[in-house]
Amino acid sequence: MAQAHVVPVEQHSYLDNSMTIYLAGIGAILVLYHFWFKSLRYVQLGNKMPGPLAIPILGNAYMALGKSPTDMFTFAYNTYKSLKADVIRLWLGPKLVVCLCAPEDIEIILGSHVHLEKSPEYRLFEPWLGDGLLISKGDKWRSHRKMIAPTFHTSILKSFVPVFNRNANNLISQFKKELGNEFDVHDYMSGATVDTLLETAMGVRKTEEDNTGFDYAMAVMNMCNILHLRHYKLWLRPDFLFKFTKMAGEQGSLLNLIHTLTRQVIKRKKANFFSRQSRGETSLYEQAVGSSKFDENYGLVEENIMSNYIRDDLDDNDENDVGEKKRLAFLDFMIEASQQKGNALSDEEIKEEVDTIMFEGHDTTAAASSFVLCLLGIHQDIQDKVYTELKEIFQDDMDRPITFSDTLHMKYLERVIMEALRLYPPVPIIARKVNEDVKLASGDYTLPAGTTVVIGQFIVHRNEKYYPNPLKFDPDNFLPERCQDRPYYAYIPFSAGPRSCVGRKYAMLKLKILLAGALRKFRMISNDKEENFKLQGDIILKRGDGFKIRIEERTH
Numbered sequence: 001m002a003q004a005h006v007v008p009v010e011q012h013s014y015l016d017n018s019m020t021i022y023l024a025g026i027g028a029i030l031v032l033y034h035f036w037f038k039s040l041r042y043v044q045l046g047n048k049m050p051g052p053l054a055i056p057i058l059g060n061a062y063m064a065l066g067k068s069p070t071d072m073f074t075f076a077y078n079t080y081k082s083l084k085a086d087v088i089r090l091w092l093g094p095k096l097v098v099c100l101c102a103p104e105d106i107e108i109i110l111g112s113h114v115h116l117e118k119s120p121e122y123r124l125f126e127p128w129l130g131d132g133l134l135i136s137k138g139d140k141w142r143s144h145r146k147m148i149a150p151t152f153h154t155s156i157l158k159s160f161v162p163v164f165n166r167n168a169n170n171l172i173s174q175f176k177k178e179l180g181n182e183f184d185v186h187d188y189m190s191g192a193t194v195d196t197l198l199e200t201a202m203g204v205r206k207t208e209e210d211n212t213g214f215d216y217a218m219a220v221m222n223m224c225n226i227l228h229l230r231h232y233k234l235w236l237r238p239d240f241l242f243k244f245t246k247m248a249g250e251q252g253s254l255l256n257l258i259h260t261l262t263r264q265v266i267k268r269k270k271a272n273f274f275s276r277q278s279r280g281e282t283s284l285y286e287q288a289v290g291s292s293k294f295d296e297n298y299g300l301v302e303e304n305i306m307s308n309y310i311r312d313d314l315d316d317n318d319e320n321d322v323g324e325k326k327r328l329a330f331l332d333f334m335i336e337a338s339q340q341k342g343n344a345l346s347d348e349e350i351k352e353e354v355d356t357i358m359f360e361g362h363d364t365t366a367a368a369s370s371f372v373l374c375l376l377g378i379h380q381d382i383q384d385k386v387y388t389e390l391k392e393i394f395q396d397d398m399d400r401p402i403t404f405s406d407t408l409h410m411k412y413l414e415r416v417i418m419e420a421l422r423l424y425p426p427v428p429i430i431a432r433k434v435n436e437d438v439k440l441a442s443g444d445y446t447l448p449a450g451t452t453v454v455i456g457q458f459i460v461h462r463n464e465k466y467y468p469n470p471l472k473f474d475p476d477n478f479l480p481e482r483c484q485d486r487p488y489y490a491y492i493p494f495s496a497g498p499r500s501c502v503g504r505k506y507a508m509l510k511l512k513i514l515l516a517g518a519l520r521k522f523r524m525i526s527n528d529k530e531e532n533f534k535l536q537g538d539i540i541l542k543r544g545d546g547f548k549i550r551i552e553e554r555t556h
């Protein structure tokens, strides 16, 4: 028996020798590759920038090993703080990633009409969003952006105010069931957000059409979860591995449900459009396009998110409710846009844009509103000021529907929302790919063509150069006089420049109505401390420890 395991001496040394030669060969190739790689101009330019220790072949990828999403977020932020640099390079294998944290560098990228291409990481969204606004590039992005921007015109947003009110009332009924309990408020904000989007983006009510609306809303939420997981679990990113997982099957069914409903609704809405057209009816979209002026950034000129961001020429005419029948959804407007001369939007492209709005509008707003409620639960003095402002607006009638004009008087609540978006920007980083060399302004650095640029809004929002007491939750950071003293690119929760968020006015209006609706009825309570928040920033910034609060009914 023992003899069977004995390897003859000559054979053993032969194996040893060939293994040694083999390993030495691999080692030599790796060493040659390492020196060749280091000699590349791309690599030399990258290595001029400060960054954490990179090891051969893997670069900095080893730093992510074994870290949970919350560990990873804290680790990335601490690495930035220890390096004390506004430009940080990372090597993910041979790929150069540069994180920009100085407003003057951020402006070079976000303010440009050249560096508009998203980084390859965004391809994870493709099966759901296709080539919609978030991902598309070049002329397609430009023409779609121009067509879609007017659908966010104030006159159209105003028509959504009753939907937002109904949504706020639903939220209040649900909150009542949680009186006295500690609960995760994000679940409710997510549900409320997806319901409103379903109605404002697609014109579908959750209670209508059997369970279809409900199933669709659940599918959107579950798809967001899958995308989050694929983002931070690196091994789930490559499609060739992902397709063997159970999750890939789930994704397939969810997308089938989402895309089938979107296609059905497009078909129905298109028929409605032709019947309206035959009756000679004009819609808000035509009026919006007629009265819209665009800036060179493909945004509406009226859009200015600071302070008076929501005021425009229609503000004094408070026609909130255009009537259930007349109210149209983004989808209706896109169908109209697709029929106008010079536009060519196929049904598939309309589907991609509606899906994009459902995705972009959902998780971002749910996270923002959840952060606001948790922060107000912690900072009771600030919550009292919000409530005093609401009392001044609504006097003794805290039940009446909130009008568009009311939202213009919610100045303090607006500052609270903006401050929450500063400290906890729902989109904590943005990534772009530069296709040509870019000289930076903050130091003698050049980003070589092909670099993935990461814009760190979470970091720039916490820079004491622009926010004197950066970790303090202080809504007065958004008093007009303080805003004036800051560079524009030091506050970018909605990004900035040509590719900034097209839905920011929608988001602010909706947040104000939803939050004011809840805050007039309930006091938020939390014993947490902000420094104990376990932040998790895979795609959307969230609290990994859950958005736990308690609520108390107000007796006025």
Ligand code: HEM
Pocket: 133, 134, 135, 145, 356, 357, 360, 361, 362, 364, 365, 368, 425, 426, 427, 430, 431, 492, 493, 494, 495, 498, 499, 500, 501, 502, 503, 504, 506, 507
């Ligand atoms: C608090 C809420 C929101 C925040 C913080 C936010 C933030 C952002 C940011 C940072 C971007 C740029 C992303 C990038 O370049 O990778 C973006 C893009 C976009 N957002 Fe929002 N967003 C919010 C709400 C919304 C809503 C409600 C909608 C639609 C109803 C929306 C629609 C879009 C679209 C379509 C884009 C792509 C624009 C383009 O590439 O031209 N967003 N958003």
